[in-house]
Structure formats: structure tokens, C-alpha cells
Amino acid sequence: MMNRLANRVAALTGWPRRLVWLLSGAAAVLALPPFFIIPALPLGFAILLWSLEGVKTRKSALAAGWWFGTGHFAAGFYWISHAFLVQPEIYGWMIPFALLGLGGGLAIFPMLAVWGSWQLGKGPIARAFLLASFWAIAEFARGHVLTGFPWNLLGHIWAIDPAPMQFASVVGIYGLSAVTALFATLPSLWVVGRSGRFCAVAGVLIAVLLWGGGAIRLSGVPDVATELADAPSNAPVLQVVQPNIPQSEKWEKSLEDVHFRELLAMSRRPDNLPASRQRIVIWPETAATFFLETDPTRRALIAGILGAKDVLITGAPRTFPRKSREFQVWNSVEVIDGLGDIVASFDKFHLVPFGEYVPFRSILPFPKLTAGRTDFSAGPGPATLHVNNLPPFSPLICYEIIFPGAVTDDQDRPEWLLNVTNDGWFGHSAGPYQHLAAARFRAVEEGLPLVRAAYTGVSAVFDSYGRFQKELPLTKKGILVSPLLVGKNHTTVYYLWRNIPFYGIVILIFVLVLGYQQVRKSPGTKK
Structure with a gap:
């Protein structure tokens, strides 16, 4: 049956073939968060690879990659x-242009990956391995070219469970995506004789090994319930506030004070928390929609709900210029102590194009999506904040958390990660869950706990293995109270070696393909 299906797909031409490419790319998205229909990934790639058997020209190979990529990214980023x-x-008028522009633009990366595998792969087995390698390279490039956008990487499918995520502590998300690309491509070879069936089984075994290896790693550490039960009695207590105010109301000037007082009310010390316990109250990205530096009255109100040892960490716009006298605005995190003083701040360094600034503003006449006419300025980069007696932490704003290897100051290693975000822009869609999954991998890669405060959800606390300790679901108003556990931190292979294991995986695949094709060329080799 599979052979007949593969032959029918390979025989397609014209618009039916383009439609199949488009739909197979879209189908592969079902393996990603929040759906986690894992078999959809090898199915989508199998249809693509079977169709390449009928591709005769370079133009058609490029078209195959572009249509597949357009379907994949348009479906993945519909939100x-x-x-x-x-x-x-x-x-509203921008929606079709944004979807087609983003999907079609990002499709350039899989277009080149598919063309490379078709051009260099001599036969379906070599082509499947090469597509995995080129796809991994394309994802790495997508994460770095221009501003970079490493969202919905193939490796994110393993956020379905903490166990298969653990391989990222060794090879990082790019290395995990390279291995996942093999899982995606090799099952298509079931229709290619005995050697192909062996490769297909090997592809399925990748998932088994990822799950098994991760389970073995996690079996050697206490489970989450034990971690929380054994928390030191003097550990700082996190109080993450999720106000769930609609994005359409957030920046309404007439509601500014109403929202602020709602945040204050949600930030009061819980009745069951002793006065001696230090609190870290965390508000999400731009929860303060005003300039705290010039608003001592509101800072005093914040101090009024804090104890002497407590701090409040909030996202807020910041205006004080650093190197020039020109008016500048930063999307920032600011830390306020029990006296109402701002004792530390951090400026977002990885800004969202068209959301927080307009690239080539002198040429492109588009408004940015966020409030205000002035573009946000970029901060200098990752930083570790040392505040009072708190464990030092690395703050990250919104999608800064999705960039692997770029979330800490390696010269001043933090003890925990903080991600404040506003996912209200995404509505009730797949977007917040995709963002959450990407964030979890930073905890696994860095071996550090992660605290996430989201304006409309999902707020969560993860341990240093990427396991949920506490969670507030999407579109739910509430607070999340949990001890900050930093004693379980560990140094990972990825932290020490960064992307070197990823490079090794890609090179190994190329070497295997080269060796395989050389053997097939040898006189007397059965073909």
C-alpha cells in the first residue's frame, strides 16, 4: 500500500503536485506544539521525499522546497x-500580506535544503539523509540570518514530555533538531527495499532512544514533587502575577490606573506566607505601561505592598538616555525594592521587527504594532542582575528566550532565568504554546531553572530539567506562588560546548552519505 502511495505521489505534476507539497508542509506542523501529533512529521516529509522521485529539473526541486516551506510556515505561524x-x-488589511510574506519568505530556507538534497543525493537513501542535514543547517541559518527567528524548530516536537527534551542539554536545540530531522526523513525509506526498511526502522528508533535516554537521566534526580517538598524553609518565594488584561485594553490611558491598582491587589502577600519569607513579585512584560523613573507616587504604592526584603520585578518602558541626548525608549525590566527605589534594570536587546521597531524606516512607511510612535532602542545584550540578597538572574523579555546560546552572560553566569512576556498579541491560538515550548528548552540547555511571567499566559516555573513546577493556563487571571529553587543547577555539555555537537552531527551525516555513495559507485557493488 505504501509503495502504491509513494508511486502515485511521485507521478504527480503541475498544480496537483504543488498542492500536495503545500499540504504536506502544513501537515508536518501538527507535530509541533500544542498539537504534538508526532507521526505527522515523518508523514509530511515522506510525501515530500516521495515526490522528489518524480522531480527532473532544478527548478522543480526548488519549487518543491518552496511550496512545502510555505505550507509549513504559513500553517505554523497563522497566529x-x-x-x-x-x-x-x-x-487588519495587512493580514494576508503578513501571512504570505512570512510564510513565503521563510520558505527560502527549506527551498535551499530540498534543492541541495535533490542535487547531491544519488538515490532516495542519500537524499533522505541529506535532506535531514540540509534542513538542520537551514534551521540554524533561520535562527541567525538578519535578526534571526528560531521559532518552531523541529526539535520543539519533543516538548511533549521532559524525557526526550534532555538530549538538548548535550547538543542544544539545533542538535536535537538535526536528529529530529532524521526521524522525519528516514521513515519514508520503508518503500526502498531492505536497506530502506533498515533506515526507516532506525528513524523510528531515534524517538525511542531520545525518550529512553532522557528517562534514564531524569531517573537519577528527584521528581518535581520531591523538589518542592524539600525546598529550604528560607528559599525566596516567587509570586508571579498574570493579570490577563486584554491586549485591546492594556494601553488605554483611561484605564492605566485601574490596571495598576489591579496589579497591586494581586501582588499583596498571601495570607499563608510568613512575614519573614522574602518574596520576589514578578509582573509581566510592560505590565507597567508608564515610566517608573518619573513616577515616584506609583513607586511608593509598590513599596507599600512589599516587605523590607521583598522586591518587585516588572516589565516597563524606560526613557533615561545612555549615550546620547536624543529621546530614546527601551523595553525594559526594572527591579523595585521595599523602599520604592529602582535598584536594577535591563533593556531588551533582541527587538521584534515591525513590532518594536520598523526596519529601514526611511523607506518603509509602515507603523509598528506596539504602542507609541517612537521605535524602541536595543539594549547591549544578555546581563546578569545582582539585586540585594537574591540569587543572580538573567532577565529576558518576550521572544529573547527563544534564542539558544544567547540568554546568559557567559562571563557572569546567573543562577536562574527570568522571562517576562506579553503573549496577548497571539490570542487564544497555538502561538503562546509554541513560545512556551521554546522557552523550556533554555532551562534544559543551560541547566538553570526558568521563571516565566506572561501577561495573559502561560506563566510557569520550570526546574533546571525543563519540568513544570507550577503553571497558570492561558487566559486565566491569577497568581502563581512557588519557592525559587536554585540549588539544583548543573553545568551542561551544551553550556560548555555550545553548538560544537550540532556541527559534529551535521558533518557526520555528510560523511555517512559520502561514504555510502562511494560504496555504491565501487565496481561490483550491487545496486
Whole structure:
């Protein structure tokens, strides 16, 4: 049956073939968060690889990759349309252009990957291995070219469970994606004789090994319930506030004080928490929609709900210039102590194009999606904040958390990661869950606990293995109270070696393919 299906796919031409490429790329998205229909990934790639058997020209090979990629990214990022619907009268007309532009633009990466595998792969087995390798390279490039956008990497499918995520502590998410690409491509070879069936089984075994290896790693450490039960009695207590205020109301000037007082009310010390316990109250990205530096009255109100040892960490716009007298605004994290003083701040360094600034503003006449006319300025980079007696931490704002290897200052290693974000732009869609999955991998890679405060959800606390300790679901108003556990930190292979294991995996695949094709060329080799 599979052979007949493969032959029918390979025989397609014209628009039916393009439609199959488009739909197979979209189908592969079902393996990603929040769906986690894992078999959809090898199915989508199998259809793509079977169709390449009928491709005769370079132009058709490029088209195969582009149509597959367009379907994959348009389906995977459909939720960006929600950002344009916050103010539909201004931005609604941009939706089709944004979806097609993002999907078609990002499709350049799989287009080149598919063409490379078709051009260099001599036969279906070599082509499947090469597509995995080129796809991994394409994902790495997508994470670095221009501003970079490493969202919905293939490795994110393993956020379905903490066990298969653990391999990222060794090879990082790019290395895990390279291995996942083999899991995606090799099952297509079931239709290619005995050697192909062996490769297909090997592809399925990748998932078994990832799950088994991760389970063995986690079996050697206490489970989450034990971690929380054994928390030191003097550990700082996290109080993460999720206000769940609609994005359409967040920046309304007339509601500014109402929202602020709601945040204050949610930030009061819980009745069952002793006065002696230090609290870290965390508000999400731009929870303070005003300039705290110039608002001592509101800082005093914040101090009023804090104890002497407590601090409040909030996202807020910041205006004080650093190197020039020009008016500048930063998307920042600011730390306020029990006296109402701002004792530390951090400026977002990885800004969202068209969301927080407009690239080539002198040429492109588009407004940015966030409030205000002025573009945000970029901060200097990752930083570790040392505040009072708190364990030092690395703050990350919004999608800064999705960039592997770029979330800490390696010269000043933090003890925990903090991600404040506003996923209200994404609506009730797959977007917040995709963002959450990407964030979890930073905890696994760095061996550090991660605290995530989201304006509309999902807020969560993860241990240094990426396991949920506490969670507030999407679109739910509430607070999350949990001890900050930093004693379980560990140094990972990825922290020490960064992307070197990823490079090794890609090179190994190329060497295997080269050796395989050389053997097939040898006189007397059965073909």
C-alpha cells in the first residue's frame, strides 16, 4: 500500500503536485506544539521525499522546497494574524500580506535544503539523509540570518514530555533538531527495499532512544514533587502575577490606573506566607505601561505592598538616555525594592521587527504594532542582575528566550532565568504554546531553572530539567506562588560546548552519505 502511495505521489505534476507539497508542509506542523501529533512529521516529509522521485529539473526541486516551506510556515505561524486584529481598523488589511510574506519568505530556507538534497543525493537513501542535514543547517541559518527567528524548530516536537527534551542539554536545540530531522526523513525509506526498511526502522528508533535516554537521566534526580517538598524553609518565594488584561485594553490611558491598582491587589502577600519569607513579585512584560523613573507616587504604592526584603520585578518602558541626548525608549525590566527605589534594570536587546521597531524606516512607511510612535532602542545584550540578597538572574523579555546560546552572560553566569512576556498579541491560538515550548528548552540547555511571567499566559516555573513546577493556563487571571529553587543547577555539555555537537552531527551525516555513495559507485557493488 505504501509503495502504491509513494508511486502515485511521485507521478504527480503541475498544480496537483504543488498542492500536495503545500499540504504536506502544513501537515508536518501538527507535530509541533500544542498539537504534538508526532507521526505527522515523518508523514509530511515522506510525501515530500516521495515526490522528489518524480522531480527532473532544478527548478522543480526548488519549487518543491518552496511550496512545502510555505505550507509549513504559513500553517505554523497563522497566529500572527491575531496581532493585526487588536486594532483591525488600522492593521487588519495587512493580514494576508503578513501571512504570505512570512510564510513565503521563510520558505527560502527549506527551498535551499530540498534543492541541495535533490542535487547531491544519488538515490532516495542519500537524499533522505541529506535532506535531514540540509534542513538542520537551514534551521540554524533561520535562527541567525538578519535578526534571526528560531521559532518552531523541529526539535520543539519533543516538548511533549521532559524525557526526550534532555538530549538538548548535550547538543542544544539545533542538535536535537538535526536528529529530529532524521526521524522525519528516514521513515519514508520503508518503500526502498531492505536497506530502506533498515533506515526507516532506525528513524523510528531515534524517538525511542531520545525518550529512553532522557528517562534514564531524569531517573537519577528527584521528581518535581520531591523538589518542592524539600525546598529550604528560607528559599525566596516567587509570586508571579498574570493579570490577563486584554491586549485591546492594556494601553488605554483611561484605564492605566485601574490596571495598576489591579496589579497591586494581586501582588499583596498571601495570607499563608510568613512575614519573614522574602518574596520576589514578578509582573509581566510592560505590565507597567508608564515610566517608573518619573513616577515616584506609583513607586511608593509598590513599596507599600512589599516587605523590607521583598522586591518587585516588572516589565516597563524606560526613557533615561545612555549615550546620547536624543529621546530614546527601551523595553525594559526594572527591579523595585521595599523602599520604592529602582535598584536594577535591563533593556531588551533582541527587538521584534515591525513590532518594536520598523526596519529601514526611511523607506518603509509602515507603523509598528506596539504602542507609541517612537521605535524602541536595543539594549547591549544578555546581563546578569545582582539585586540585594537574591540569587543572580538573567532577565529576558518576550521572544529573547527563544534564542539558544544567547540568554546568559557567559562571563557572569546567573543562577536562574527570568522571562517576562506579553503573549496577548497571539490570542487564544497555538502561538503562546509554541513560545512556551521554546522557552523550556533554555532551562534544559543551560541547566538553570526558568521563571516565566506572561501577561495573559502561560506563566510557569520550570526546574533546571525543563519540568513544570507550577503553571497558570492561558487566559486565566491569577497568581502563581512557588519557592525559587536554585540549588539544583548543573553545568551542561551544551553550556560548555555550545553548538560544537550540532556541527559534529551535521558533518557526520555528510560523511555517512559520502561514504555510502562511494560504496555504491565501487565496481561490483550491487545496486
